[in-house]
Each structure stands twice: as C-alpha cells, then as structure tokens.
Amino acid sequence: MRLISTILMIQFWAGIDLVQSAECNVDAHHPENGGYFIEGINGFGTEVDPNAKRKITNSTWATGIEYKDGSVKYCTGQFCSETCRNDGCAETIAGHTCSMIRFCYEADSGSDVWLMPDEKALQQCDFSSATQICDTGGGSGEDCCNYKVELDHDLKAYLFASKEGCGEGQRAVVAVDDYNNVGDACFGMGQTSARIKKCTCNYEDEEMSTLSEPCHSNFVAGCNLHSPDLGDDTSCCDDATCVGKHQDVTHSIGQALEIERKVLCNDDIPGRCLNEGIYDCCASQCSGCGADVTPFTEWSICVSGNATAGTGNCGYGGHGGAYSQFECDFTKCTEDHKWHMAGEPYNNWMKLMDPDNLVVPTVVVVPTVDDVTLTEAPKKTTPPTKPPAPTPTVEEEASSASVNMMHGLTVAISFGMLVSLA
Ligand SMILES: *[C@@H]1O[C@H](CO)[C@@H](O)[C@H](O)[C@H]1NC(C)=O
Ligand SMILES: *[C@@H]1O[C@H](CO)[C@@H](O)[C@H](O)[C@H]1NC(C)=O
Numbered sequence: 261m262r263l264i265s266t267i268l269m270i271q272f273w274a275g276i277d278l279v280q281s282a283e284c285n286v287d288a289h290h291p292e293n294g295g296y297f298i299e300g301i302n303g304f305g306t307e308v309d310p311n312a313k314r315k316i317t318n319s320t321w322a323t324g325i326e327y328k329d330g331s332v333k334y335c336t337g338q339f340c341s342e343t344c345r346n347d348g349c350a351e352t353i354a355g356h357t358c359s360m361i362r363f364c365y366e367a368d369s370g371s372d373v374w375l376m377p378d379e380k381a382l383q384q385c386d387f388s389s390a391t392q393i394c395d396t397g398g399g400s401g402e403d404c405c406n407y408k409v410e411l412d413h414d415l416k417a418y419l420f421a422s423k424e425g426c427g428e429g430q431r432a433v434v435a436v437d438d439y440n441n442v443g444d445a446c447f448g449m450g451q452t453s454a455r456i457k458k459c460t461c462n463y464e465d466e467e468m469s470t471l472s473e474p475c476h477s478n479f480v481a482g483c484n485l486h487s488p489d490l491g492d493d494t495s496c497c498d499d500a501t502c503v504g505k506h507q508d509v510t511h512s513i514g515q516a517l518e519i520e521r522k523v524l525c526n527d528d529i530p531g532r533c534l535n536e537g538i539y540d541c542c543a544s545q546c547s548g549c550g551a552d553v554t555p556f557t558e559w560s561i562c563v564s565g566n567a568t569a570g571t572g573n574c575g576y577g578g579h580g581g582a583y584s585q586f587e588c589d590f591t592k593c594t595e596d597h598k599w600h601m602a603g604e605p606y607n608n609w610m611k612l613m614d615p616d617n618l619v620v621p622t623v624v625v626v627p628t629v630d631d632v633t634l635t636e637a638p639k640k641t642t643p644p645t646k647p648p649a650p651t652p653t654v655e656e657e658a659s660s661a662s663v664n665m666m667h668g669l670t671v672a673i674s675f676g677m678l679v680s681l682a
Contacts, residue, residue, distance in 0.1 A: 284358035284411055289439055290474060291481065296408065297359040297473045301327065301420070301432050313463040314476060319404055321363035321371050323425040327432035328353045330379065330417065355434040356442055356474055357411050361418070364404035367397045371430065373405050376419040382433070385426035393420070409436055439474050446475035450482025456504035459497035461487055486513065507555040518551045521559075529609055530599045531561040532574040532586050541574060541588030542597035562588055565613030570601055572613070 284295035292298075292312075300317030302325055307316050332348040335341075343349060355361060365371035374390040376382040381389060394405035407418070415438055421431035455461050461483035463469050469476045486504040496502040508514040525546035533544035535557045549559040560575020570591040578584040593600045600606060602621045610618050 284439070289358040289411075289443075291477050293360070295358055297356070297477075298406075299353070299355050299359045299361045299434065301353070301361060301363050301434075303328075303353065308468045310467075312476075313466070313469045314473070315468065317362070319362040319364040321365045321373070321399060321405075321422065321430070322369065323371075323422075323428040323430045326429065329429070329431045330382070330419070330433035350433070352417055352433045352435040354437065354472070355409065355418070356437045356439045357409050357413055357415070358439040358474070359409050359436075360406040361409065361420075361434055362404050362406050363394065363399050363420070365399035365422075367400050369399075370396060370424045371399060371422045372396045372424070373399065373407070374421050374423060375407070376421050376431075379419065382419045382421060382431055385421065385423075385431075387421075387423055387426075390421070411439070443474045443478040446471065446478040447482035450479035450484075451486045451506060452504075453479070453483045454500075455483050456487050456506075457496075457502050458500040459487070459490070459494065459502055503555040507551045509552045509555075514551055514555075521550055522547050525559075526561075528605065529561050530572060530574070530588060530590070530606070531559055532588055534558040534560070534577070539586070541572070541590065542593035542599050545598060560586065562609075562613075565610050567610050567614035567616075567618035 284290065286292070286295050289295040290297040298317055298319075300319040302318040302320045304315040305318040308314070309316050328351040330350045330352055333344075333351045334346075334348045335344045341349070363371075363373045372395050373393040374387055375393055376387075377389045377391075380386070393407050399405040407420070409418075413436060415436055417433050417435045419431070419433050424430075450461070453461070458465070460466075461480055463480070469479075471479055486506045488502055488504060488508065490496070490502065505511045505513040506517055509518050527545040527547055529546070530541060531544065531546060531549070533540045533549035535549065536554050541562075544559075546559050546561065549557055551557060558575075560577075562572035562574040565572040570589065572588040572590065573585045574588045575586050576583055578586040588599075590599055590601050590606060593606075595602070597603075598605055607618070607620050611620075
C-alpha cells in the first residue's frame with residue numbers, strides 16, 4: 261500500500277512538472293535571459309544597446325522619480341487616442357508575460373518592493389494586505405529584485421510600492437499583456453517584412469529599433485525565419501531584391517503559402533495584381549496572381565466599388581504613396597478583359613458593392629441556356645441561375661498581403677508601439 265501511494269505521489273509530481281514546463285523559454289518566448297524580458301521599473305534610458313538595437317532599460321527604484329503609477333493623464337499628439345485626449349487615461353508601464361519586472365536599489369536606501377492588493381491600498385500606502393516581493397537587502401547586486409511574470413499570470417495591472425518611499429511617490433503600475441498576443445502579431449509582420457529583401461532583419465541599417473518588446477524580438481525572429489540562405493553571394497541585399505522563403509515557390513515555405521493562398525482566392529472579386537511594377541485590374545484574378553508568377557507578385561482584392569464611377573478600392577499603394585488606397589478604374593477595361601464593365605463578372609460583383617447606383621447594361625453577356633447545358637451535367641433540369649457572387653469575407657481580405665500588413669500595423673499601434681515603416 262505504501263509503495264503504491266508513493267508511486268501515485270511520484271506520478272502526481274510528474275504531472276505538476278509537466279505543467280511547469282510550460283514556463284517561458286528562449287525558443288518559444290523572449291530570446292534572452294532564459295525566456296524573460298527584463299522590464300525596468302523606470303522605463304528606458306537614453307543609451308542604446310548596440311547588440312539588441314534597443315534602448316537600455318532603467319530599473320532604478322528610488323524616491324524622487326516620477327513613475328507611471330496609474331494616475332490619470334491627458335495626452336496629446338499623433339498616437340493619442342480620442343479617449344485619452346478628452347477623458348484622460350491611467351498611465352501605466354506596458355508589460356507582458358515572460359518578463360522580469362526589475363527593481364534596483366542599494367541595501368542602505370531603505371527601499372523594498374511590495375505587491376499591493378488594489379488601487380486603494382496603493383493610493384493610501386496601506387501595506388496591511390500587501391505581499392512583500394523583496395526586502396531592503398534584495399535589490400542590490402547585478403540582478404537586483406525581480407518580479408517574474410510567468411505565462412499563466414493574470415493579464416491585469418500589477419501594483420508595486422516601497423514601504424518607506426510610498427508616500428513620496430515610490431510606487432508604480434505595470435499593465436501586463438499576453439506575450440503571445442503581442443509577439444505573434446509582430447512575428448507575422450517580420451515574416452513578410454520588406455527588410456527580408458534588403459537583408460536588414462537585425463536592423464543592420466539602423467542604430468535602434470522603434471519597436472518595443474516583445475514586438476521587436478519577435479519581429480526580428482519572424483524576419484530571419486523567412487530570410488533566404490544566401491551563402492556567399494549577397495549581391496541581392498544591395499539592390500533589395502532578395503527573395504524571402506515566403507515568396508520562393510521553390511522553397512517548401514513559399515510553396516505551402518502559395519497553395520494556401522490560392523485556396524482562399526475568390527475569383528468572383530476583382531482586385532489589383534502587382535507584378536514586377538505592373539498594376540493590372542482588368543484582366544487579373546486572385547488565383548493567377550501569386551508568387552508562382554514572380555516572387556514579388558502581390559494581389560489586393562477590391563473591398564468596395566463605386567458603380568457610378570466604375571471604380572473600386574483595391575489594396576494600398578495608390579498615387580498618394582504606400583499607405584494610400586489603390587483605385588482600380590474599370591472604365592479602362594476592354595471587351596477582352598475579365599472585368600470589362602459590360603461583362604457578367606463585373607456586374608455580379610458591383611451588384612453587391614453598390615446596388616443602388618448600378619445600371620446593368622442591356623448588352624451584358626449572360627450565359628444562354630445552350631451555353632449552360634454544354635457545361636452542366638445533362639440530368640439537370642432546373643433552369644440555369646447565375647450563381648450568387650459571394651460576399652467578400654474576412655479570410656479573403658486576409659489573403660491580400662497589403663491588407664494583412666495594414667492589419668499588423670494596426671495591431672502594433674494599438675499596443676502603443678511606434679512602427680518603423682522602413
Ligand atoms: C536611470 O534613471 C535614473 C533616474 O531617472 C538616472 O539617475 C540614471 O542615470 C538612469 N540610469 C541609466 C543607466 O540610464
Ligand atoms: C462614386 O463616384 C461618383 C462619380 O465619381 C462620385 O460623385 C461619388 O461621390 C462616388 N461615391 C462614393 C460613395 O464615393
């Protein structure tokens with residue numbers, strides 16, 4: 261009996277170990293410090309770490325420093341949201357899981373670190389229900405005092421204070437976001453980044469990255485994953501023509517992506533096909549506009565249409581620059597083009613986009629009964645009906661590289677990051 265229960269105990273602990281192996285690690289999470297980003301409680305310094313291409317963090321924990329402590333501030337400027345401009349937003353330090361929130365102080369400073377239970381306790385410096393993280397001796401040395409935020413930590417604001425300095429403002433609030441949420445979006449951006457073409461995934465061309473962690477390291481990792489294995493001939497780097505693995509149909513990554521892309525294609529929706537600098541809206545369709553044509557071929561579907569003008573908004577890269585909408589002008593299409601305005605594909609699509617203004621021309625080439633019976637199974641007796649043109653769905657939009665990129669951008673900006681468009 262005793263042996264059996266011992267074995268059960270061992271199995272029980274083995275089970276616990278399995279759960280704990282879901283800890284942050286360098287392979288799946290932050291590539292430094294065993295999987296943890298070091299988050300300085302005093303934000304970032306002015307110097308740049310030349311290896312990491314990031315500003316060094318500052319972990320000084322003392323009185324006389326104004327920490328982000330959850331107090332409401334009104335912001336101004338480009339990245340200020342409407343709410344924070346008008347109603348104010350609580351200022352917090354942006355943190356994430358898989359990090360060590362670091363507090364550095366000398367043993368004789370009298371500082372220590374407590375986790376406060378709620379906002380009221382933080383405001384009133386009430387330590388009666390607080391949990392001590394480090395004592396006065398725990399903040400010195402190279403590693404200082406660290407509060408480890410594991411993968412399974414609650415995504416919420418963590419409130420810290422020093423018992424002695426609390427009344428003088430030695431308190432700070434870190435809002436913890438999910439490493440994977442932030443990281444995955446940036447990893448994806450890296451995988452399709454224009455840096456791949458220029459061989460600058462590691463920011464070789466810049467002193468510093470404008471992305472904060474964990475975005476930066478994930479972006480770099482995604483970019484490097486899709487960078488080609490160039491060997492000795494790096495000449496493509498100089499003229500920015502290197503073909504990433506994601507664009508190379510002779511590589512398994514590119515091949516799989518192109519197959520996946522074609523599956524998501526809806527050829528009932530027009531779009532812009534960009535192929536070696538040539539834009540075409542008239543003759544192209546999604547399935548014929550991929551990396552198997554040229555590595556840099558790009559398809560952008562039309563997300564809206566104007567029946568009066570005979571135009572559509574189809575991806576980005578219009579005359580106003582890379583982030584202005586590209587307009588397809590279907591009035592330029594001729595009869596031999598798929599998206600000729602008198603043709604069925606155009607009218608079926610425009611009927612969904614702008615039904616009120618669409619005047620269906622009387623000369624529309626509608627398949628006759630004879631045409632249909634030629635291609636349909638002979639048993640079919642129901643009168644031929646035009647298949648309804650499917651409504652564009654989110655997946656179809658996502659198949660457009662430009663839309664995808666803009667989405668990534670929006671995600672990144674919503675995490676309060678500055679994005680280098682280079
Ligand atoms: C960290 O911040 C403190 C207070 O603002 C400052 O005195 C110190 O020089 C900074 N350290 C670094 C390395 O930037
Ligand atoms: C559609 O195009 C017409 C003619 O160019 C223009 O007057 C109208 O404002 C456009 N409609 C929309 C919704 O943009």
